[in-house]
Amino acid sequence: MSKSPIQNGLILFATTMFLFFVVYYFFANANYWEFTMKANAFVMPFVYTIGGFTSVYILRGKDFITFTQAFKQAFTTLFIGGFLSILSMFLFLNYGDTDARDLLNHQYISTEIKNLDTAYQQQKKDLAAIKNKDQAAEKSKELEKNYSDAKKGREAALQENRNYFSFSFLSAVFGGIILFYLLLSIVIAAFLKNKKRYE
Known part of the structure; x- marks a missing residue:
């Protein structure tokens, strides 16, 4: 990696x-x-944390960098790698x-x-432990309705061959990923900054 966040992003x-x-x-x-x-849950967060940290660490070297410089370096690196x-x-x-x-x-x-089926079976077991029969019956009715609606929705998606990797879906996912990049960049910048902004 180098001091260039663009190059580091390409490596990422x-x-x-x-x-x-x-x-x-x-x-x-x-x-x-x-x-x-x-x-996605265990490997990629580690890879991107190391990538962002290393990018800022190399930029700092033996010099001094502010929080803003560190944040910009980390976020640019992460954004380019993630977006591409x-x-x-x-x-x-x-x-x-x-x-x-x-x-x-x-x-x-x-x-x-x-x-959904696993959660449904567990909730049925929980309802069986309720001593108040009227309360149990009411909750059971609500459970059956919610389960039926959710099951129909998922089965419909299965029959329609719904695409969860469409541009709109992945754009929404990337929006959430950007929040992760922002938080990670803040943490990295706070850890590696060694100069106040107006020094």
Whole structure:
């Protein structure tokens, strides 16, 4: 990495896509969605934390940097790496291997249905422990309605082959990721700044 946040962002982008294709090549099977989520939840935050930290650390070197300089360096690095990665994944899944996209969509909805069924069964057990029969009956009726509505919605998504990797969906996801970049950049900048702004 270098003092250039653009170059560092490109390195972060290359690293992200390498990991994306590792998961794609080795785990595009019955557990593709599960491995993808584990990578996003545990591996990618670590990679981006290291990337942002290293970018600011190299910029600082033996010199002095303010919070603003550190924040700008970290956020630019993270944003470039993340934006290019999301864009590349969108293009690959929607115009490259659409079978991989359909597999992920199917497994995502199937996982949602499975989680819904598990939660439903647990809530039924909890209702059985309620001693007040009228209260239990009322809550049971509400549970059945909520479960039925949620199940129908997910089954409809499954039948429609709804695309959860569309441009609009991934744009919304990236909006949430930007918040993570902002928070991470604030933490990194606060940790690595060694000069007051007006010194």
